[in-house]
Amino acid sequence: MQPALKKWLQSVAIGSACALVAISLWRAGAMDRFEAKIWDWRVAKMAKPGPNTDRIKLILIDQDSLDWASTIQKVNWPWPREMYGYVLDFCRRQGARAVAFDMIYTEPSSHKVDDDQAFAEAIARTPGFVNTIFLGLRTGNEKKWPTHIPPSWINIDGFSPWLFDVNHRDCAMPLATFPIPEVATNAALLGNVEARPDPDAIIRRLFLFNVFDSQVVPTFGLATYLAAHTNVAMSIRANTFQLGGTAIPINHKGQAILRFRGPPETYQRYSAAAVIQSEYNLQEGGANKPPITGSNVFKDCYVLFGCNAPGLLDLRPTPLSDVSPGVELHATLLDNLLTGDFMRSAPRLWISGLVFILALLCAIVTIHGRNARDNLLALILALPIPMALCLLAYRQGYWLHFMALESAVVFALVSGILWNFAVEGKQKRFIRGAFKQYLSEDVVEQLVLHPERLSLGGELRELSIFFSDLKGFTSISEGLNPQELISLLNEYLTAMTDIIQEEGGTVDKYVGDAIVAFWNAPLSQADHAERAVRATLRCQATLAELRPQLKDKYGGKELFMRVGLNTGPVVVGNMGSRNRFNYTMLGDAANLASRLEGINKQFGTYTMISEATQAGMGQSFAVRELSRVAVVGRKMPVRVFEPMSPEAFASRKDVFDVFAGGLAAYYAGEFKPALKTFEFIQEKDPAAASYVRRCQAFLDHPPAAWDGVWVMTEK
Numbered sequence: 080m081q082p083a084l085k086k087w088l089q090s091v092a093i094g095s096a097c098a099l100v101a102i103s104l105w106r107a108g109a110m111d112r113f114e115a116k117i118w119d120w121r122v123a124k125m126a127k128p129g130p131n132t133d134r135i136k137l138i139l140i141d142q143d144s145l146d147w148a149s150t151i152q153k154v155n156w157p158w159p160r161e162m163y164g165y166v167l168d169f170c171r172r173q174g175a176r177a178v179a180f181d182m183i184y185t186e187p188s189s190h191k192v193d194d195d196q197a198f199a200e201a202i203a204r205t206p207g208f209v210n211t212i213f214l215g216l217r218t219g220n221e222k223k224w225p226t227h228i229p230p231s232w233i234n235i236d237g238f239s240p241w242l243f244d245v246n247h248r249d250c251a252m253p254l255a256t257f258p259i260p261e262v263a264t265n266a267a268l269l270g271n272v273e274a275r276p277d278p279d280a281i282i283r284r285l286f287l288f289n290v291f292d293s294q295v296v297p298t299f300g301l302a303t304y305l306a307a308h309t310n311v312a313m314s315i316r317a318n319t320f321q322l323g324g325t326a327i328p329i330n331h332k333g334q335a336i337l338r339f340r341g342p343p344e345t346y347q348r349y350s351a352a353a354v355i356q357s358e359y360n361l362q363e364g365g366a367n368k369p370p371i372t373g374s375n376v377f378k379d380c381y382v383l384f385g386c387n388a389p390g391l392l393d394l395r396p397t398p399l400s401d402v403s404p405g406v407e408l409h410a411t412l413l414d415n416l417l418t419g420d421f422m423r424s425a426p427r428l429w430i431s432g433l434v435f436i437l438a439l440l441c442a443i444v445t446i447h448g449r450n451a452r453d454n455l456l457a458l459i460l461a462l463p464i465p466m467a468l469c470l471l472a473y474r475q476g477y478w479l480h481f482m483a484l485e486s487a488v489v490f491a492l493v494s495g496i497l498w499n500f501a502v503e504g505k506q507k508r509f510i511r512g513a514f515k516q517y518l519s520e521d522v523v524e525q526l527v528l529h530p531e532r533l534s535l536g537g538e539l540r541e542l543s544i545f546f547s548d549l550k551g552f553t554s555i556s557e558g559l560n561p562q563e564l565i566s567l568l569n570e571y572l573t574a575m576t577d578i579i580q581e582e583g584g585t586v587d588k589y590v591g592d593a594i595v596a597f598w599n600a601p602l603s604q605a606d607h608a609e610r611a612v613r614a615t616l617r618c619q620a621t622l623a624e625l626r627p628q629l630k631d632k633y634g635g636k637e638l639f640m641r642v643g644l645n646t647g648p649v650v651v652g653n654m655g656s657r658n659r660f661n662y663t664m665l666g667d668a669a670n671l672a673s674r675l676e677g678i679n680k681q682f683g684t685y686t687m688i689s690e691a692t693q694a695g696m697g698q699s700f701a702v703r704e705l706s707r708v709a710v711v712g713r714k715m716p717v718r719v720f721e722p723m724s725p726e727a728f729a730s731r732k733d734v735f736d737v738f739a740g741g742l743a744a745y746y747a748g749e750f751k752p753a754l755k756t757f758e759f760i761q762e763k764d765p766a767a768a769s770y771v772r773r774c775q776a777f778l779d780h781p782p783a784a785w786d787g788v789w790v791m792t793e794k
Contacts (some may be wrong), residue, residue, distance in 0.1 A: 086446055093498060094442030097490035098435040101483055105430070110482035115279055117481045119398035121473050126339045126399065131417035135410050136175075136377055137348045138166060140386045144352035156391075159190040162355055164201035166384060167208070169358035173377035177207035179303040181272055181385035181393070181406040184210070184258045199261035207306040210262050212255060212269040214289045214296060219254025224292040228263045233288070233295040233305070236314035242290060249332040251290040267309075270302030274395060274408055275334075281396050284334040285412050287320055287327065300412030303381055322416065328423035336422040336478060337411050342399045346410050349376075351384070381417075383410050425472060425479040433479075437464065438487040445495025454496050461488050537652025542664060543611035543644065543692055544672040545584065545596040547575070547618070550639040550685075552592045558634040567633045568592060574625060575618050575640075582614035587663050597664055600651045608646050608695030612722050615642050615686055616700070639685060643675030644722075646691040667713070674710035675719060678791060682706070682721075683765025690718040701728035703735045704742060705766060709790045716788040721766070734760050738767055746787040750774045 104110055148154045154162070163180070170178045188194035202208050213219065224230060241247055252273075257263060271289050276282045288297050297305060304322075305311065311323040320327040320335075329335050340346070349371065357369035385406025386393040394402040415421045444457045465484035472479035549555070549571075556564050572594065576586055579596045583604055587595040596614075598607035622640055630637050647668025654663050668691075675687045682705055693702055702720040709716045728735065741756030754774035761768040773789070 087443070089498065089502075090443040090446040090495075091439060093446065093494050094439035094491050095435070097442065097494055098438035098487050100490055101434050101438065101487035102431055104486060105434075105480060105483035110480075110486065112279060114480055114482040115277055115281065115283070117469075118283070118478060119281065121469060121481075122339050122398040125470065125473050126341050128340050128345060129338075129414055129418045129420065131414055132340050132345065133347070134380050134417065135346050135414055136380050136382045137346050137404070137406060137410060138170075138351055138354050138382060138384045139348055139404060139406070140351045140388055140391065142388045142390075144350050145388050145390075147352040157189065160184070160188050160194045160198035161190075161201075163384075164198055165355045165358040165362075166351065167201040167205040168362070169354050169371075170377055170382050171205050172358070172361070173375065173380075175207070175377040175380055175382045177209060177267075177303050177307040178205055178382045179209035179270065179299060179306070179384065179409070181211060181299060181383060181409060183213055183256060183272070184262050185256055187259060195259060195261045199265050202262065202265040206267070207303075208266050209268050209270050209299070209302045209306050210258050210266040211272045211299060212257055212296060214252035214271045214273050214291050215254045215256070216252065217254065219252075219256045221255045221257055222253065222292070224255075224294050225257055227260050228257060228269075231269070231294040231296055233268075233297055234313070235288070235295060235320075236312070238295060238315055241315045241317075247331065247333060250286055250288065253291075255291045267306045268302040269296065270299035270409075271296045272299045272405065272409070274405065276396070281398060282408060283398060284330070284336050285408065286332070286334050287329060287412075288333060298409070298412065300409040301416060303383065303409070303413050304416045307381065325416070325419035327416070327419070327421050330424065335412070335415070336424065337408070338415050338420055338422045338476070339397065339399055339411055340414055343403050343407065346407060346414075381413055383413070420476060422473075422476055422478055425477045430480050430483055433468065434483055434487040437461075437484055438491040441488050441491035442495045445492055446498060448495070448499060454492075454499070457495075458492055461492060464488065537650055537654070539648055540600050540651050541607075541646065541648050542597040542599050542651060542668065543607045543646045543695065544649070544664070544669050545579070545594065545598075545611055545615065546643045546673045546676040547594045547640050548676055549592040550641060551636075555634065555636050555638070558636070563633055567629065570629070571622075571625075571638065574621055578617045578621060579614050582610045582617070584610065584614055585662070588661065597651070597669075600664075601662065606697070608692050609697050609699055611644050611646075611692065612688065612696045612700055615644060615688075616722065616724060618642070619686060641676050641679040641684075642686045643672045643677070643679070644686070644688040644692045645669075645672035645675060646689065646695050647671065671710060671713065671717065674713070674791070677793075678708060678710065678719065681789075681791070682769050684721050686722060687719050688722055690720065693718075693720045693722070696722070701725050703728070703738065706742070706789045707746070707787055709788050711791055711793065716786075731763075734763050734767075738764060741767065741770060745770060745774065748785040748787070750777045750781075754778065 145156060148156075148158060148162075167178060184198075188198075202210075242251070258266075258269070263269060271286070273289070274282050274285055277284070285300070286298050287301050288295055290296070308323070312321075313323075314321045318329055318331070320329050320333075327335055353370035357371040360369040383406050385404055387404035387406075393405040395405045395408055397403045397408065441457065441461050444461065445454055448454045448457060462485070465481055465488055468484060469479045469481045555567075559567065568591075571592070572589060575594055579586060579594070582598075583602070584596045584598050585600060587597060589595075598604055598611050604610060619640065619642070622638060626637050626639075645668055647666070649664040649666030649668050651664040652662065654665070655661055671689060675689060679685055679687050684705065687705065688696075688702070700722045701724065702722045705719045705721050707716045707718050737756060737760045741753045741760075744750075744753035744756060751774075754771060757767040757770040757774065761771050
């Protein structure tokens, strides 16, 4: 299997497994507590007023109101109910569309006898008045709807089939607490104020309606809306409650997710004391200036009356505050009803699809990561993606499950990194161990980063092959003790190896003083022939610089290196036993490079390259043709050249031009003219001297058949 395909399959397998784990945890509810807290953070960061927020006003019995009633009016809590009549009259005077009291009057007034009747009359003359009913699972004093209280007139099309679905029984309540008849009979509607928190005691959802004794009771916010819109049609299907032209998403219990508008005091607040004083002053003829001035303060607004004094115990925890007045929850639901922008849970199919996509992407990125830096970058870039998606979803009105997405990302990233460490890391350690001895560190790192470029099992590839040997090294070594010999070899081989590796070459092996190296493996190098020639010339130049120093240091003899270069196809790969192997090459092209190194002796040269290398090296170097030779063990002749820098060629161009003329005559079998030409420069050119001897031999013993090929009889 191709390495690239294998990595893709690994990525898909790891990503899919991580996605399934994340989805299982999400569906099992294991992450709900964490998700709720992160949802609260989203709400706190993104909550903002809506287009109808200013149409909702709150009148609150705050601590100042209690203090005013106690010190100025000499009235203790609970207040006489005629005081609430002033509130109702002020709201009616101001033109409020609906007035809802988040207070339940379960007992007759403890003040004068006609106190309840006066309150009832104030209710009767206030259009759109809503009072409270409390429906509960374990709290309440009624199990049946009282006969003296009018039944609920709420009619929701499709409600009965929906309710009898087993998943919807949570909205049915067995117990209720009702207000006194004077209040209940004169109210336009009774609204349920029970608010059920999530398991962490935070209220994020409210029921739109509940059922008590077969009567549909709207929640307090919905009742306030219906008090002002008495003819609106309602229906319910599956997870959608249709209110006129507005589709409201609900869960299987009938709860809607609130879109909070902001922290406490987002809705304009008025002190109950200020409202009462204002209406009293207006009724008394305006002798004193009312605390609340203006005739349109509540014009066409929805007014909710409630408590926020600490001692009155109507403070509820929400995502925005631990102590929000309970009436603000109902104001939020009313606000959402007016605007039609409730939050909705993202469909499970969406979440599952995003989980799979994110897990697969993260697995692909980490599995294809080349190093720790890539993995760190993947972590930095991928971890914020779920939150970015969730914030974008919030803007569109969706609660997108952050923990499901983030856990998929984390699982996939960590799994991919661990997989890389266990599998890819093992491969990288193998590559470093296998190649660090004969490749430069830069090349080894390239292999680690791109192991797909490496064929560890062996492959046929065109290489440029380098064989070198020191001239007369046997006699040099005989004059040195073992320590000096090793020191000389180490110094020489280090200098040459550094140059080879700097040029991207691979050191195959050392054989005594000989160096075998090649280019274009294990990494592909389009300019491998040029690299090989440049490395050879650099090695020769460096050895020339070191020669005096080495001569003085090691026995007074000079070191000269012969190099043979050839370019051609060979088999290259790791060869050896299972536990010990070398990255090496085999093939006729390698044998030819070795033979060319030895042929230098025949021509008195130190660097010889084949015509294949000369053709591949481009125009960076100058060459002169030396001969057409047939090496030992190889019948096919090959043209050979001596490479040099353009500067070196230019400095001896006159000699090389003469040599080229002699070589042309030699190829033509004109040995006498060739001899005279070579003799002219033999003192300046060892190669010309070798041709002088050969031409003389052919003049003495002419060849039977001539093809211009110099057949070598020794390696």
